[in-house]
Amino acid sequence: MITTVTLNAAIDKTYYVDDFRLGQVSRAAKMFSFPGGKGVNVARVAHLLEGPVTATGFVGGHNGRFIEEQLTRQGIPNDFVAVEGESRLCLNIVDAAGQSTELLEPGPDINAAHAEAMKRKLRSLAERSRIVTLSGSLPKGLPASYYAELVAVVHEAGALAFLDASGDALVQGLAAKPFLIKPNEQEVEKLLGKKLERESDLYGSIHQLMRDGIRCVVVSLGAEGSVAGCDGQLYRIRAPRIEAVNTVGCGDSFVAGMAVAVHRGDSIVQALKLATASGTANALMPEAGNVRTEDVGRFLNEVSIESII
Structure with missing residues (x-):
């Protein structure tokens, strides 16, 4: 099984507004509303790719119940920890040029009892999983070290941890040595404390992270x-x-493809191909964290991978 963790689950609403301008009334031509948060996006795409997946994390209030109900309706098993307060709304406004403007609520406060309940829940799920993905921002109340604590729980249960986070949560999460991380160029610079002037500068940086105990490092x-x-x-x-429609969720779709391929025992090259094809397919969809399997299949043959010495 693949378990996806979303500590700050959300309802993702995407508005398509042809003439979006600050300080004016704007009318949406169309709107999509889905359960969201990075880990929920991973779960949905993994499910579409026919990976056995269960979604967990924190949910609260009416929004939390909507997230659980909609995931169940989509056929995605879920087992969340309920907390006080309301799960957040995340708004993505896409204008006629395809540019995205995002408004992200903070989400509920998480107390020590909730944090311990999540560890217990994750331990139970990880014991039945081959892969656990940990994605997205930390909600209020959790320390930056919390992902490192969860990675340790995953390792103790015998599963592989994929960590897709940023900032201090990623920096401290590295101490627990997750199997995979997926930073961008700016995050790699922060991790290693140096400026990368050209693409080739990444090579030594990635090797350094692998020497530090991270088996798979993907820099977007x-x-x-x-x-x-x-x-x-x-x-x-x-x-x-491609001509992208909406790039929000592409990274989550990449993680989902990687998780599904590693779960079924594919080679690393095949896993990177499925991950890239899934991320590309997401960019053709108006909603975040969604793919058409026929697009994924088509792009699999178009992904180019070369080994670098």
């Missing part, structure tokens, strides 16, 4: 694809060229 380069290091080998991945 946006539309240019990614550079990955897995078990000591570097790869340059180039994504198919």
